[in-house]
Amino acid sequence: MKEKQESILDEDLSFKGRLKDIKNALLPRLRELRFSLYLMKKSKISLVGLAIVLIMIIIAIIAPYIATAFLPENLLPGPNADPMRIPRDYSIITPLPPGSEGHPFGTGEYSTDIYYGIIYGAHVSMRIAIFVVGIALLIGLALGSISGYFGGIVDEIVMRITDVFLSVPGLILAMAVVVVLGRGLDNIMLAFTIVWWPAYCRYVRGQVLTVRESTFIEAARATGARDSRIIVKHILPNSLAPLLVAATMDMGTVVLVTAALSYIGFGADPGMAEWGRMVSDGQQYFIAGSWWMVVFPGLAIMMFVLGFNLLGDGLRDILDPKLRK
Amino acid sequence: MQIATYIIRRLILLIPVLLGVSIFVFALTRVAGDPISVYVTPRMGIEEIAQLRENLGLDESVPVQYFLWLKEMIINLNLGYSKFAELPVTECLVKYFPATLELTLWSMIISIIIGIWLGTISAVKKDTMVDHTTRVTSLIAVSIPVFWLGLLLLDLFYYILGWAPAPTGRHDEISYPISEINSYTQIMLIDTALNWRWDMFVDALAHLILPAITLSFATVALIVRMMRSSMLEVLGSEFVRTARMKGASERTVIRRHARRNALIPTTTVIGLSFGGLLTGAVLTESIFSWPGIGRWSAGALLANDQAAIVGFTLFSAIIYVLANLIVDVLYAYLDPRVRLG
Numbered sequence: 001m002k003e004k005q006e007s008i009l010d011e012d013l014s015f016k017g018r019l020k021d022i023k024n025a026l027l028p029r030l031r032e033l034r035f036s037l038y039l040m041k042k043s044k045i046s047l048v049g050l051a052i053v054l055i056m057i058i059i060a061i062i063a064p065y066i067a068t069a070f071l072p073e074n075l076l077p078g079p080n081a082d083p084m085r086i087p088r089d090y091s092i093i094t095p096l097p098p099g100s101e102g103h104p105f106g107t108g109e110y111s112t113d114i115y116y117g118i119i120y121g122a123h124v125s126m127r128i129a130i131f132v133v134g135i136a137l138l139i140g141l142a143l144g145s146i147s148g149y150f151g152g153i154v155d156e157i158v159m160r161i162t163d164v165f166l167s168v169p170g171l172i173l174a175m176a177v178v179v180v181l182g183r184g185l186d187n188i189m190l191a192f193t194i195v196w197w198p199a200y201c202r203y204v205r206g207q208v209l210t211v212r213e214s215t216f217i218e219a220a221r222a223t224g225a226r227d228s229r230i231i232v233k234h235i236l237p238n239s240l241a242p243l244l245v246a247a248t249m250d251m252g253t254v255v256l257v258t259a260a261l262s263y264i265g266f267g268a269d270p271g272m273a274e275w276g277r278m279v280s281d282g283q284q285y286f287i288a289g290s291w292w293m294v295v296f297p298g299l300a301i302m303m304f305v306l307g308f309n310l311l312g313d314g315l316r317d318i319l320d321p322k323l324r325k
Numbered sequence: 326m327q328i329a330t331y332i333i334r335r336l337i338l339l340i341p342v343l344l345g346v347s348i349f350v351f352a353l354t355r356v357a358g359d360p361i362s363v364y365v366t367p368r369m370g371i372e373e374i375a376q377l378r379e380n381l382g383l384d385e386s387v388p389v390q391y392f393l394w395l396k397e398m399i400i401n402l403n404l405g406y407s408k409f410a411e412l413p414v415t416e417c418l419v420k421y422f423p424a425t426l427e428l429t430l431w432s433m434i435i436s437i438i439i440g441i442w443l444g445t446i447s448a449v450k451k452d453t454m455v456d457h458t459t460r461v462t463s464l465i466a467v468s469i470p471v472f473w474l475g476l477l478l479l480d481l482f483y484y485i486l487g488w489a490p491a492p493t494g495r496h497d498e499i500s501y502p503i504s505e506i507n508s509y510t511q512i513m514l515i516d517t518a519l520n521w522r523w524d525m526f527v528d529a530l531a532h533l534i535l536p537a538i539t540l541s542f543a544t545v546a547l548i549v550r551m552m553r554s555s556m557l558e559v560l561g562s563e564f565v566r567t568a569r570m571k572g573a574s575e576r577t578v579i580r581r582h583a584r585r586n587a588l589i590p591t592t593t594v595i596g597l598s599f600g601g602l603l604t605g606a607v608l609t610e611s612i613f614s615w616p617g618i619g620r621w622s623a624g625a626l627l628a629n630d631q632a633a634i635v636g637f638t639l640f641s642a643i644i645y646v647l648a649n650l651i652v653d654v655l656y657a658y659l660d661p662r663v664r665l666g
Contacts, residue, residue: 045461164345168642169600171607175622176638179631180353256470260608263472264623279473286476287484298473305468313464 039318046314052307059119060126067119067273072102075113083120084272086112095290106292109281110271114292118300120273125304128185128258129251132192137247139193140200145231147201148208159205162198170195171257178266185267185274188258196250203246207239241319249312252305259301275301332654339646346642347398350635351391367408404639405632409625414636417621422640423511424495425610425617429602430512432537436544437595443545444552444591445584448560459549466546471605475539475612482535490531492613497532501525536613540605544598551594556587589660596652600645 040046059066064083068076075087089102092111096103105114147158165173170192177191211217212235220234259276261267268274270281275297282293369377383390397403404414412420447459482489490497495513506520514533517526559565560583568582569575606619614620618637625633 045464160341160345163342164349167342167346167646168638169604169645171604172622172638172641175607175626176350176353176634179626179629179634180356252468256468257604259470260472263470263608264611265627276470276472279470279476283476286480291480294473294476298470298477301470301473302465302468305470306465309464309468 036318040314043314043317045310046318049307049310049312049314052303053311056122056126056304056307059122061123063119063123067116070102070104070115071113075102084124084268084274086117086120086271086273088112088271095285095293097290098292098296105296106290108278108293109285112271112281114278114296117273117278118275118296121275121278121297121300122304124185124268124274125255125258125301128189129254129308131189132196132254133247133250135193136196136250137200137243139197141204141236141243143197144201144204145208145236148205149212149227149231149235155205158201162202165195165198166202171260174257174261175266178261183266185258185262188261188267192254192257196254200243200246203243204236204239207242208235211235211238242316245312245316245319248308248315252308252312255301256305328654328657331657332650335650335653339650342646343639343642346639347395348391350638351394354631354635355387355390367411404636407621407625407630407633407636409628409630409633410621414632417633418618418636418640421616421618421621423617424615425603425606425619427495427512427514428533428536428540428610428615428617429599429606431514431533432541432544432602433595433599435537436541436548436598439541440545440548441552441584441588441591444549445556445579445587447549447553448556448587449579451557456553459553463546463549467543469542471539471543472608472612474542475536475609478535478539479612489535490528492535493532494614494616495532496525496529501528536609536615539612540602540609543605544601547594547598547601548591551591552587555590556583559583559587562586589656592652592656592659596649599648599652603641603645 040050067083068087071087072089075089077083077085077087081087086108089107089111092107095109095111096107098104098106098114100106103113103115105118108114108117143158147155168176173195174188174191177194178187181187181190208231217230217234220230225233255275258267259274259279262274262276263280265280268277270277278297279294279301282290282297286294378384385393402415404418406412407414407417410417443459443463447456450456479489479492483491496503501522501524506516506522506525508516509519510516513529514526517523517529565578565583568578573582603619606617607623608619609615610617610619611623618640622634622637624630625637
C-alpha cells in the first residue's frame with residue numbers, strides 16, 4: 001500500500017511524466033513556430049528570399065560534386081588538385097561563349113570554365129559568410145552580454161573598444177588589417193571577423209540593458225538563479241530576434257565586401273573560383289564583347305546577397321512583436 | 326551658444342576614440358615587421374637609415390615608440406612615405422582628397438534628393454505598384470556589388486552607346502587643361518563655373534556623372550528605406566490627422582507636416598551612409614580612374630604600401646567621425662525636442 005503511494009508521487013519523475021513535461025513546455029513554442037511560418041507564407045518577399053537562400057545553401061553543399069558535371073574528361077581535376085583553382089583548357093585560344101559544349105556558361109580569362117567558377121564560388125562564399133558572421137556573433141554575444149549584464153568597469157572598457165572599431169568604415173579597417181596580414185582569402189576572412197564583432201557586441205549590450213530591468217529577470221534572480229543561467233536562459237533568448245535579422249542580412253554583406261577586396265586584387269589569386277576575382281579577371285575581355293565573364297559572376301554575387309537581404313527583411317516583419325497581430 | 330558648447334564637448338570626446346584608432350593601427354604595423362620601412366625612402370643610404378632609426382627612436386621600447394610616432398604625426402604631420410605614390414603620405418592626402426571630396430559630395434547630394442523624393446512617394450502610395458517597385462528595387466540596389474555596377478554602366482554608356490567620355494579621371498586634360506582656370510575650391514564643378522568656363526563645366530560634369538551614379542546607388546536605397554518607414558510612422562500620427570481635420574490639402578499635409586518630421590530619423594542614416602560612400606569610393610575610383618584617395622589606397626594595398634594604408638585609415642576615421650558629428654548637430658537643429666547634452 002505504502003509502496004504504491006510512493007510510486008504515484010514519483011510518477012511525474014518517471015520517463016513518461018518527463019516526456020509529458022517536455023511536451024507541455026514545447027507546445028507553446030511549437031504554436032509560435034507554426035504562427036511564424038504562417039506569417040512567412042503570407043509575405044512573398046521573404047518566401048522568395050528563403051527560396052534563394054535555400055538554393056544557394058544546396059549548391060554550396062553539393063558544389064564539389066556538380067561543379068565538374070559538364071567538363072570534358074581531359075579537364076577533370078585530379079584528386080590532389082586545389083578545388084579553388086578553376087580547371088583550364090589550354091587548347092582554347094579565343095574565349096568560348098555560353099552554351100558551348102562542355103562549358104555551359106562559356107570560358108573566361110586563362111580559358112577557365114565559368115560554370116565551375118560560379119558553382120564552386122557559392123561554396124567559397126558560403127564558407128566565408130558562415131565563418132565571419134558565426135565567429136563575430138559568438139564574440140559579440142559573449143562580450144555584449146557580459147558587458148551589459150555586469151556594467152561597471154568591464155562595460156566601460158568593452159564599449160570604448162567598440163567605439164574605436166566603429167569609428168572607421170568596416171572595409172577600410174579591414175584593408176588596414178589585411179595589408180599587415182598579407183594577401184589571401186583566409187586573411188580577408190580573419191580581417192572581417194576582427195572588424196565585424198563590435199556591431200553585434202553593441203547590439204547585444206543594448207538589448208541586455210533593456211531586458212535586464214524587466215520583471216521576469218527579477219523573478220529569476222529571486223528564485224536564486226546564477227548569473228550565467230540568467231544570461232543564457234533568460235536574457236539572450238529575449239534579445240535574439242533582432243540579432244537574427246542583422247546576422248541574416250550580414251551574411252550577404254560579408255560576401256559583398258569580400259568580393260570587393262577580391263576584385264581590387266587582394267583576395268584570391270587569378271583564376272580562382274571566387275566571384276569578385278572572376279569579375280576582375282574578366283573585365284578586359286568584357287569591354288571586347290565577352291560579357292559572360294563579368295555578367296555571370298556579378299549576377300551570382302547579387303543573387304546571393306539579395307537572397308539574404310530579402311529573407312532578413314521578411315524576418316524583421318515576422319519577428320517584430322509590434323507587427324505580428 | 327548652446328550648440329557651440331555641445332560641438333566643443335563632442336570634439337573633445339572624439340580625441341580618445343581617434344587615439345584608440347591610432348593605437349590599433351600602430352599595433353598592426355608592429356605585428357607586421359620592421360617599422361623603419363614606413364619611413365624609408367628609396368633615396369636613402371644605409372647610414373642614413375641607421376641615423377633615422379636613432380632619430381625616430383625605433384631602438385626604444387614599444388610604448389615609447391608609439392608616443393614618438395604620435396608626436397611625429399601630430400607636430401610634423403609626418404605619416405611616413407608612400408612607396409606606391411612615391412610621395413609622403415600627407416602630401417598624397419592633400420593631393421588626392423579633393424577629387425574624392427567632389428565625387429562623394431555630389432553623390433551625397435544625388436542620394437539625398439532622390440532618396441527623400443522616392444521614400445516619400447513610396448510611403449504616400451503605400452501598397453501600390455509604385456511602392457512595391459521602389460521597395461524591391463532598393464533591396465536589389467543594396468545587393469549589387471559597386472564594382473560590378475560600375476563596370477556595367479561603363480560598358481553600356483561608354484563602349485556600346487558612346488554617350489559618356491572615356492574613364493580618364495575628372496576632366497579631359499588634352500582639350501581642357503586644368504592650368505587654364507584658377508582654382509578656388511578644388512571642386513571642379515564649382516571652379517569651372519566660377520571661372521565662367523561653361524565648356525569645361527560640361528566636360529567635368531560628363532566625367533562625373535557615371536562615377537557619381539555608381540557611388541550613390543546603394544546610398545539612395547538606404548535613404549529610401551529609412552524615409553519610407555519614418556514617413557509611414559509620421560503619417561499615422563495624431564498631428565497629421567489634426568492637420569487633415571483642419572482641412573489642409575493633402576499636399577500641405579505631406580510637405581509641411583509629415584515630410585519635415587520624417588526627415589529627422591533619416592538624417593542619422595545619411596551620416597552613417599557617409600562611411601559607405603568612403604568605402605564605395607575605393608572601388609568606384611579604381612574603375613573610373615578617378616584620381617582620389619580611394620584609387621590611391623587600392624593601389625597602395627596591392628603594392629603592400631603600409632604607410633599609405635595606415636594614413637588612409639586614420640584619415641577616413643577623422644572624416645567619418647566628423648561627418649557623424651555634423652549630422653548629430655543637424656539632428657538637434659531639425660528636432661527641437663532633442664536636448665543637446
